[in-house]
Amino acid sequence: MKIRYQFVNGDVSEIEVDDALGEVLLDLDRQEYNNNRKESRRHYSLESRIYEGEDYGAEDENLSRFADLESIRSAMLELTSRQRICVYAYFFEGKKYTEIARELEIHESTVRESVRSALKKLKKYLR
Numbered sequence: 001m002k003i004r005y006q007f008v009n010g011d012v013s014e015i016e017v018d019d020a021l022g023e024v025l026l027d028l029d030r031q032e033y034n035n036n037r038k039e040s041r042r043h044y045s046l047e048s049r050i051y052e053g054e055d056y057g058a059e060d061e062n063l064s065r066f067a068d069l070e071s072i073r074s075a076m077l078e079l080t081s082r083q084r085i086c087v088y089a090y091f092f093e094g095k096k097y098t099e100i101a102r103e104l105e106i107h108e109s110t111v112r113e114s115v116r117s118a119l120k121k122l123k124k125y126l127r
Contacts, residue, residue: 003015071126072122075126076122083121
């Protein structure tokens with residue numbers, strides 16, 4: 001079986017390998033393709049957010065645009081304790097929804113909803 005490999009610089013190389021090894025390599029390529037597709041299906045790269053020097057999409061989850069840290073602190077006091085914990089863990093500690101849910105022993109959708117509603121309150125309070 002011949003295996004074709006394309007290098008980053010564009011060069012292409014074909015080598016002859018045993019059929020069993022070739023099947024394993026093809027299976028690994030298929031698994032890598034499926035994993036990449038699964039991981040990128042609902043995501044997009046950070047580079048795609050920046051167009052002509054502007055950061056698009058940052059308005060939803062970026063609290064750093066508010067320069068006054070004291071206003072953020074006072075706005076955080078307007079949240080419920082669960083919202084405060086979830087927002088802090090998600091934005092400042094960089095934890096995922098699943099990690100937060102596991103720690104608080106609540107469902108992941110509850111964490112996601114807490115963060116979403118907290119962001120609404122923070123935006124309203126900080127405007």
